[in-house]
Amino acid sequence: MATTATIAKKRIEFEFFAPQAKEVQLAGDFNGWNPNKTPLKKDWEGKWRTSLSFPNGRYEYRFLVDGEWQNEQRQCECVSNSFGTSNCVLQVR
Numbered sequence: 001m002a003t004t005a006t007i008a009k010k011r012i013e014f015e016f017f018a019p020q021a022k023e024v025q026l027a028g029d030f031n032g033w034n035p036n037k038t039p040l041k042k043d044w045e046g047k048w049r050t051s052l053s054f055p056n057g058r059y060e061y062r063f064l065v066d067g068e069w070q071n072e073q074r075q076c077e078c079v080s081n082s083f084g085t086s087n088c089v090l091q092v093r
Contacts, residue, residue: 009053010092016063017073019046026050028061028087035064060087 016024024042025035030052040048040063060079063070071078071088078086 007055009055011051011053012090012092013049013051014040014061014063016040016048016065016070017046018048018065021048021065023064023066024048025064026052026061027064028059028090030054030059030061054090054092056092059090059092061090062087 014026018024021042024040026038026040027033027035031037038050038052040050042048060081063072069085071086077089077091079089081087
């Protein structure tokens with residue numbers, strides 16, 4: 001008899017308010033820091049959104065807004081990165 005294991009994942013919504021932006025993308029260690037893999041979609045209020053599923057763990061990320069790296073607009077845990085700026089930290093439990 002074969003057994004299978006399922007890793008529980010939690011759905012996380014990312015949001016960035018930038019009504020004048022032409023493009024907002026999300027990059028992090030979960031997508032190889034490739035912003036092209038996770039574009040956000042703009043709603044009628046000017047909020048850019050996407051949601052992703054994550055297993056438990058710690059993830060670092062940033063937003064790319066019209067080609068400029070930015071962190072969360074709300075207060076978040078941040079850590080220094082090798083570029084002299086900081087990354088946001090997401091803890092999934």
